[in-house]
Amino acid sequence: MLRALHFATSAALFLSTQFIAVHTASAQPYECQFDDAQPDGSFIELDAKTGLYKHTPLSPPEGEEAHVEGSLASEAKFVENEGAIAAVIHILGVQQGGQIIGGDTHLLTFHMSADGKFVEVFDGKVNQGTCKEQVPETEEAGVSQETAVLAGDPFSHPWDNSDTAIVLDPFRGNSIDWDKVKTDPRVVGMIHKASQGLGANNKYAERKNAAVQLGYAWGSYHLLTTADATQQIDHYLSVVGNDAKESRAVDVECLAGASSCQSASFKVSVASIETALRRVKEKTGHFPLLYVNHSVATALSTRWKNSVEFANVRLWYARFKNNVTDFPVGPWQSYALWQFSSEINCTPSSCPYRVPGTQRDMDLNLYFGTPEQLKSRWPLER
Numbered sequence: 001m002l003r004a005l006h007f008a009t010s011a012a013l014f015l016s017t018q019f020i021a022v023h024t025a026s027a028q029p030y031e032c033q034f035d036d037a038q039p040d041g042s043f044i045e046l047d048a049k050t051g052l053y054k055h056t057p058l059s060p061p062e063g064e065e066a067h068v069e070g071s072l073a074s075e076a077k078f079v080e081n082e083g084a085i086a087a088v089i090h091i092l093g094v095q096q097g098g099q100i101i102g103g104d105t106h107l108l109t110f111h112m113s114a115d116g117k118f119v120e121v122f123d124g125k126v127n128q129g130t131c132k133e134q135v136p137e138t139e140e141a142g143v144s145q146e147t148a149v150l151a152g153d154p155f156s157h158p159w160d161n162s163d164t165a166i167v168l169d170p171f172r173g174n175s176i177d178w179d180k181v182k183t184d185p186r187v188v189g190m191i192h193k194a195s196q197g198l199g200a201n202n203k204y205a206e207r208k209n210a211a212v213q214l215g216y217a218w219g220s221y222h223l224l225t226t227a228d229a230t231q232q233i234d235h236y237l238s239v240v241g242n243d244a245k246e247s248r249a250v251d252v253e254c255l256a257g258a259s260s261c262q263s264a265s266f267k268v269s270v271a272s273i274e275t276a277l278r279r280v281k282e283k284t285g286h287f288p289l290l291y292v293n294h295s296v297a298t299a300l301s302t303r304w305k306n307s308v309e310f311a312n313v314r315l316w317y318a319r320f321k322n323n324v325t326d327f328p329v330g331p332w333q334s335y336a337l338w339q340f341s342s343e344i345n346c347t348p349s350s351c352p353y354r355v356p357g358t359q360r361d362m363d364l365n366l367y368f369g370t371p372e373q374l375k376s377r378w379p380l381e382r
Contacts, residue, residue: 031044031045031046032118032129032130032132033129035127035129035130036127044118044120044129046110046112046131084112084114085111086110087109087111088109089107090106091108108120108121108123109121116131116309117130117131133311133312150369154338155323155327156322156324157323158366163370164366165187165188165366165371165374166366166367167187167219168190168358168363168364169191169192169221169365170190170193170203171192171201171203172193172202172203174358174361174363176207176358176362177357179357181356181357181358182214182357183357184355187216188216188367188375189211190207191249191289192204192211192218192220193220194220194222194236194240197223197232197265198227198231198232200235204220204239208220217245217375217379218247219249219379220246220248221249221250221289221291222248222249222250222251222276223251226267226272229273229279230276232276233250233280236248242284245378245379248286248288248381249289249291250290250291252290253293253296254267254293254296255295255296274310277290277310286381288381289337289380290314290316291318294326294328297315300330300331301331301332302328304330305331313331314332314381315332316335316336316339317338317339319338319340320339320340320342321345336367336380337366337380338368340364340365341364342361342363342364348360352364
C-alpha cells in the first residue's frame with residue numbers, strides 16, 4: 001500500500017474523503033495488521049461509519065526521513081453488507097497545506113470479511129492481514145462499555161444498587177404473574193428459553209406476546225446439546241423468527257470432559273460452540289450472547305484470548321456469588337449480563353433479589369446500567 005509509495009510520515013495519515021455508505025449504522029472502527037508486518041510495522045485503521053481509512057507506517061522506509069507530516073488526499077467509497085466491508089479508494093497523493101505531492105492517482109481496493117480477514121490491492125500488489133475491532137478507552141482500562149455506564153464495582157453485589165436494570169430468563173417451568181412483575185421498575189426485559197437441541201419450549205410464543213404487549217424488551221436463548229450444532233441453530237432460528245428487536249443467545253452448560261453436568265447431552269465441544277456462534281452470525285448478521293458459567297468462561301477465555309472473531313461475542317455470565325475477584329479476562333473485560341440469582345442461591349430465607357410475581361426458581365440477571373440505558377442498547381447482540 002503506502003509502503004509502495006514510500007511516503008515517510010511521523011503523523012497519522014487521514015483521508016479527505018467523499019463518503020458513500022450502505023448499511024453502516026452498526027459499523028465499528030477496526031485496527032488492521034498486515035500479515036507480513038514487523039512488530040513496529042505499518043497498520044491500518046478503518047471506520048466505515050465515518051469514512052476513515054488511515055494508514056500509519058510506524059517506522060519509515062529505510063533511507064527515508066521521518067519528519068514529513070501530511071494527510072492523504074483521496075476519494076473513497078465504502079460499502080458494508082452483513083458485517084463485510086469493502087472500499088474502493090483513489091489516492092491522489094499526500095497533501096501538505098494546499099499542495100498535493102506525489103500527485104499520481106493510485107487505485108486501492110480493500111475488502112474485509114466478517115471474520116476480520118482483509119485483502120488490500122494497491123497498484124496490483126496484494127497485501128493481506130487481520131482486522132480487530134478497536135477497543136474503547138473504557139475497555140482498555142479494564143471496564144467494558146457494558147459496565148462503564150454506572151459508578152461502582154460491577155463485580156461486588158451490584159444488584160444492591162437500585163439504579164441497575166434486571167432481566168428475567170424464564171423457561172416453561174417458571175411461573176409468572178405479569179401484574180406483579182410490572183410493579184418492579186427495574187425489570188427491563190426477558191430472555192426466554194426458545195429451544196433445546198432439536199426441541200422447542202412450548203411457552204415461548206405465548207410469553208413473548210404477553211411481554212411485548214407490556215413493553216418489555218424481548219430475547220430468546222437456545223440450550224446447546226451434543227446434537228449437530230448447525231442443525232440446532234437452524235432449528236432455533238426457525239422457532240424465534242427474524243424479529244430485529246429480539247436479542248438472541250446460545251446457552252452452554254458445560255464442556256465435553258466436564259466432571260459434572262446436569263446431563264451428558266449438555267457436554268458440548270468448543271468446536272460445537274464456535275460452529276453455533278458462527279451459524280447465528282451467518283444467518284442474522286450478529287453474534288448472539290453467549291451464556292456460560294465461570295468454568296466454561298475460563299476455558300473459552302484461554303482459547304479465545306487473541307481471537308479477532310470471538311472478541312465480538314458478548315458474555316452472559318452465570319455466577320452465584322456476591323463478589324467476583326477472579327473474572328476470566330481474555331476476550332471479555334466484563335459481562336454484558338450477569339446471572340446472579342436462581343434456586344441455587346435464592347432460598348426461602350435468603351435471596352440476593354426478588355422480583356414480585358416470580359418464585360425463587362426464576363433466574364435473574366443484572367445489567368450494570370440503568371433501565372433506560374439497557375432499553376437504548378437492546379438488543380444486546382453484536
